[in-house]
Amino acid sequence: MGGDSPFKNLPIPPFSHATVLSRFQKLRDSHPGQHIATTLMNQDVFCGVGQVEKIEALYHSRVHPEEPLRNVGDALAKQLILWIRAFDERWMACQKNKFEARTPMNKGSGHLLPPPEVKLCYLNGSSD
Template structure:
C-alpha cells in the first residue's frame, strides 16, 4: 500500500495538470450525472494516503489502497480504470483504487495535525490520542490513520527499530519520552523515505523491513503478524525492548 511520502510524489506528478480544463472523463467510478467535462482542476491536496482533486463543482477523493496505481498522459490498456481525466496535453488515470465524490465539508473536517508530513503536524496531539488507548499496541497505533495519517508498514517497522521499541509494546507501558522518541523517528524516516523514493533507492535503506539479520547485533530478524490488523512486523528481539 502506498504510504504518505509516495502520495506526495504522486501529487507532484499530477500538479502539472492543475489549472487545466478537462476535455474528457471516463472510468467506472464517475457519477453518471456529474458535469466534469469543461471543469478546471483547481487544486490537488493530500492527507495521509488520500488525494483530493478539487474542481469548482465536484471533489474526488482517491485512495490507492493496497494495489492501486496511476498513469499520466496515456491510459493503460487495462480494464480497471476507476477515474480518467483527459486534458489538452495528457491526462490522469487511476486504476484498482477507491474513488469517492466528497464536498467541501469533508475537506473542512480533515485534521491536518494528524498528517505525519504536514507542517501542521502536532506531537502533543498524537501523544494525547495514543494515551487515550492505553491497551493499544504501539504497532496498531502507528498504523491508525487517525493518529499517524500517512504511516504504513514500512515506516512503522523502520521507525520502531530506530526507536528500539518492540511492536507489541502496550501504549500504557511507554513513557511520554518514549512516545516522543517514536514520533521523532517516524517523522524523520518519513521524510527520508520521500528523499530516497525520489532517487529510487528506498529499499537500499531498509534496516529491518524484509531483512534477515539485525544491522546492530547480527541476531536474526523476527517476522511476525502483530496487532489487531495482523500486519507483518520485522524486529530484533535483542535491540527492540518489549516494555512492561
C-alpha cells in the same frame, strides 16, 4: 526539516509533531492496553504511516510492537514520531533520486530501474 525537504511543495502541509503527540496522548489515556504497533497504524493519530514505517521506527527505537501504550511515555512517543518523519523524508529523497536518474536513453530500454551506473539509495545509508 531543512530547505531541501521533499515535503516543502505538498498541497497539504506536513503533519504537526505537536498534533500527533496530542492525539497519541489522548489514545494512551483512553486505551492504555493497546499495543504501540496498532497505535502507529491508526490513521487518526498518525496519517500516512504504513507497515514499513511502523516496523522501522519500532526497531530503531528498540520497542516491542506489543508494548502497551501505558508504557510508552512522551519522550519515546516523540522519538517514534521524529524517526518516522526522518524515514519518510529519506525515502522520498531516495525515490526522487531514482526518478531523476532515469534518462531519455533508458525510456526505450524496457528497464524500470535507473541505469546501472547510478548508485541506488537504501535506507541504511549504503549504496549498491
